[in-house]
Amino acid sequence: MTTLTAQAVPAARRAVPLTRLYRAELRWIFRRPRTLVVLGLLALIPAIIAIALALGGSPRGGPETQGLLTAAAGNALVLPIAALAAGLALLMPLTTAMSAGDAFAGELAHGTLRGWLLAPVNRGRLLVVKALGVATFALAAVVLMSLVGLVAGLIMNGTGGLFTLSGTTLSFGAALGKIAVAAGWVTLQLWAVGAVALAISACTEHPMLVVVSVLAGIIVSTVLLQLSAVDWLHPYLLPASWDSIADVLRDPMPGDGLTQGALRAGCYLVIGLSLAYARITTRDG
Amino acid sequence: MTTSFEVAVGASGEAPTRPRALAARTRGLRKVYRGTVAVDQVDLEVPEGAVLGMLGPNGSGKTTTIRMLLGLVRPTEGEVELLGHAMPEGAGAALPDVGALVEGPGFHPFLSGRENLHRLAAAEPHLANSDIPVAVENALERVGLSAAAHRRYRGYSLGMKQRLGLAGALLVPRRMVILDEPTNGLDPAGTREIRRIIGELHDEGVTVLVSSHLLAEVEATCTHVAVLHDGTVVAQGELDELLESGSPGLLVSTPDGDRALEALREERIPARLTPDGVRADITTATAPQVVAALVRGDVAVHEVKRERTGLEDLFARLTQDDTEPAGLSEVDEVRA
Numbered sequence: 001m002t003t004l005t006a007q008a009v010p011a012a013r014r015a016v017p018l019t020r021l022y023r024a025e026l027r028w029i030f031r032r033p034r035t036l037v038v039l040g041l042l043a044l045i046p047a048i049i050a051i052a053l054a055l056g057g058s059p060r061g062g063p064e065t066q067g068l069l070t071a072a073a074g075n076a077l078v079l080p081i082a083a084l085a086a087g088l089a090l091l092m093p094l095t096t097a098m099s100a101g102d103a104f105a106g107e108l109a110h111g112t113l114r115g116w117l118l119a120p121v122n123r124g125r126l127l128v129v130k131a132l133g134v135a136t137f138a139l140a141a142v143v144l145m146s147l148v149g150l151v152a153g154l155i156m157n158g159t160g161g162l163f164t165l166s167g168t169t170l171s172f173g174a175a176l177g178k179i180a181v182a183a184g185w186v187t188l189q190l191w192a193v194g195a196v197a198l199a200i201s202a203c204t205e206h207p208m209l210v211v212v213s214v215l216a217g218i219i220v221s222t223v224l225l226q227l228s229a230v231d232w233l234h235p236y237l238l239p240a241s242w243d244s245i246a247d248v249l250r251d252p253m254p255g256d257g258l259t260q261g262a263l264r265a266g267c268y269l270v271i272g273l274s275l276a277y278a279r280i281t282t283r284d285g
Numbered sequence: 286m287t288t289s290f291e292v293a294v295g296a297s298g299e300a301p302t303r304p305r306a307l308a309a310r311t312r313g314l315r316k317v318y319r320g321t322v323a324v325d326q327v328d329l330e331v332p333e334g335a336v337l338g339m340l341g342p343n344g345s346g347k348t349t350t351i352r353m354l355l356g357l358v359r360p361t362e363g364e365v366e367l368l369g370h371a372m373p374e375g376a377g378a379a380l381p382d383v384g385a386l387v388e389g390p391g392f393h394p395f396l397s398g399r400e401n402l403h404r405l406a407a408a409e410p411h412l413a414n415s416d417i418p419v420a421v422e423n424a425l426e427r428v429g430l431s432a433a434a435h436r437r438y439r440g441y442s443l444g445m446k447q448r449l450g451l452a453g454a455l456l457v458p459r460r461m462v463i464l465d466e467p468t469n470g471l472d473p474a475g476t477r478e479i480r481r482i483i484g485e486l487h488d489e490g491v492t493v494l495v496s497s498h499l500l501a502e503v504e505a506t507c508t509h510v511a512v513l514h515d516g517t518v519v520a521q522g523e524l525d526e527l528l529e530s531g532s533p534g535l536l537v538s539t540p541d542g543d544r545a546l547e548a549l550r551e552e553r554i555p556a557r558l559t560p561d562g563v564r565a566d567i568t569t570a571t572a573p574q575v576v577a578a579l580v581r582g583d584v585a586v587h588e589v590k591r592e593r594t595g596l597e598d599l600f601a602r603l604t605q606d607d608t609e610p611a612g613l614s615e616v617d618e619v620r621a
Contacts, residue, residue, distance in 0.1 A: 015377065015410055016407065016408055016409070016410050020407055020414065021407060021408060023407070024403070024404050024407035024408070027400075027404070028393065028396070028404055031395070031396060031400070032393075032395055033395055110391055110392070110393060110394070111388060111389065111390075111391025112391045112392060112393055113391075114357065114387060114388070114391055115391060115392075115404075115405045115408070115453060116405075116408045117357060118355060118357070118380055118383075118385050118387070119380065119381070119405070119408035119409050119410065120356075120376045120377055120380040120381070120408075120410075121408050122376075122377060282359075284352070284357060284358045284359070
């Protein structure tokens, strides 16, 4: 039997620091034309709401959204939160799903995931980098919408009239705090969506399938949430607490809905990432 | 051998120190995809420092074997060792020293060639942050892509894409380079370029595994050959040995083949009919004896030439199905 070259490998590094991979991933995400277009469109939402409100006319829509939008007219505090609420309903989960779809399915379709697997990047670390990338994208979308909403709100109304839905008036600092709470909470909800989308992404080579699955999930959940016959199911549906974001604008802030929503998102996050890990570590590259 | 880098960088021109050592080995490898056996009982041995050409028709299991070698796919059965590490468990230890181009180049269309390589380089454990720009430029230059490096990958020609894939495999000095169909889509000049790069790697002492259906390329660049057919290795070894293993023959071009056959058989020279005349086996007889026999038999001879035992013949012999032209069946029996 011939001998194998099992000599001691030099003490050279066997793994690249996570930060370097994360930086490379961010460069890839934010160089992608699609990412920039989507972020630009998301930033337009608060601007469009602001312009529509400035032009006048009574907003239409669901009772909650309508309340928020009415309040947003003449209130710099409400506009960014109203924009986030509108985005959270559908658009932001979809863009998060798009990002997650590109993370695994898109890379597999281009044959580019192989490059990193062969470098090699351990599959667990790959998932960490991909999850961080999607999380950063979602955070960037939320921050961008909040900022544009805030600026638009300030241009429309100035710093005056920072009153809550409960009628109390806030200082500018307290208002910023509320916007930050809303942004953080929405980000967490998007991360939950992103984790589930990553799990789907790890199972397919079609990024579009990830977006469609998330779209279907949201629509089905929304329908189920309106059927009292299946109310035992409601606590398990992620969008169940998405309406609670308006609570941020009340004073004092009722914490029940928001806390419940955060816990639910946390559960989705853990389950989604676990499924993604199980799939990505066993699938053929 | 002390470090992997010394082998790749410092050993230029040196013959491999231990010629019988293996850079990669598979034993009893089997892979079943949803009930379809892609690869079965593959015992492949890649000697260190060799340039091993992996030949086989489409669907013979070349790529599947390579994917298992690289730990991208977990074998259904069998063992894989790459640079002394069991795969896929040892991927973290083995793969930094292995450069690979598998199943065609895979890059992001919206990034330039250089940016794509930077992204790949970011994941290379052997590259420090400060080494990345130099490594990328060197790799680009080595494959002759420096001038087009700033252009988006989307606009690359097939040949340029293939070169970029090769550059990705050569980002770091390697102990082993695995190239799956590297000449796909390349023009003759590009193919020569690949051959030159493989030659350089060989001179540096790097083990090269190259799969190809372009037999001439393999014959020109390889020291070893493994022939795959229907998911199993039907032959492997040093190229020279394999080429000599076929029995030598003399091709006689003549209009009356039957008569020639008769004349040769009288002289106890084994022969068979070919489309142009007959092929005489000259393992036992010499060429002049054959010609003399033909002259005695009053056979009209247009041309007599020695049969070229190229890789193509070998390949055809080894991978021919039973339904293929009967003219080769006799050779098959010789092999068996």
